[in-house]
Amino acid sequence: MSAVFVVYICLLWFASNSRSAVAPQLPVKHVSEKGLSASDLEKLPKTSGKELIRGTECAVCLDEIEPEQPARVVPGCNHGFHLQCADTWLSKNSCCPVCRAKLQPQQIYASSDDNPC
Template sequence: MGRWAQDGAGVLAAGTDKERTISSEDAVCCICLSKFSNDEDLRELPCAHVFHMECVDKWLEINALCPLCKAEIGGSASVPKTESQNDDNRVRDDVESQR
């Protein structure tokens, strides 16, 4: 979450050791093109780009790259698989092993 001023600039992770200021031009989710506002859940990727959590989680289900810089996102930075996705993978693995 962050705090946002009238001019669009904001502070990410306010009050934590990861607090940082971002400019008004960076205070827009490039996926949905909406400005960030107070009390929204945001996610910062390892490349330091920030997006609405809901937007980037959907993006990362399909793409393993940052929407802005195309840096590879892997491991714990990507959205965790749901139990049904894990089941699908197990079924695929079982089918492959029977061939």
Template sequence: MQVSIFIALFLPCAGMSAIFVVYMCLLCYSARAGIDEAAPAKPWQKRGLSASDLQKLAAVTGRDLVLATDCAICLDEIEPEQPARMVPGCNHGFHLKCADAWLSKNPICPLCRAKIAPRLFDSNPSQITQC
């Protein structure tokens, strides 16, 4: 009777301990195999627009916006006298500061996700397509 109670308690504990040891060995092996100290963990890449590209974008006032007068970045209304930025191609408008902060990190329209390509900064407006 005591032997069966001992076996009933010992075997599950021994099995879980063996699984834990195997898990820790696999974890250590994968951690050592994946480390390359010469390469960075995530390569740095510039994603947003530069300050000179931001200056090339159309800066208007709230009354000049073609589409909606709500800023999709801060979710506030763009007043008629507030400066706004219009994204080329899709003509979506945002507060000037909101748009510059967004576009300096992400080269896409925050509303429709249209990519702001370098060709949109050309002086020839016939090459610009609508989204």
């Protein structure tokens, strides 16, 4: 009976060591969306806090957008954010932080055509 127990322990030890030699297969989160480039961000409309249409709370930092602060408006849904907050978010995600509407390339280029600057 002792011999069977020793063989069993050896098999368990061997099995655990052989699994650790191979890298464990951890689930990997694939990034399906890529954020906007710096040139695309520059094409999005800029405004000030006093000209925002849909509220003055930045959903990224949860702070009020003061009337004199620069803001960015997401084309399509017209949600507004602090300029720096929006650029940080949109450089990593190509969707609106509030409604999750995906920014389409034609929206980016259409908004830059509207802005003659």
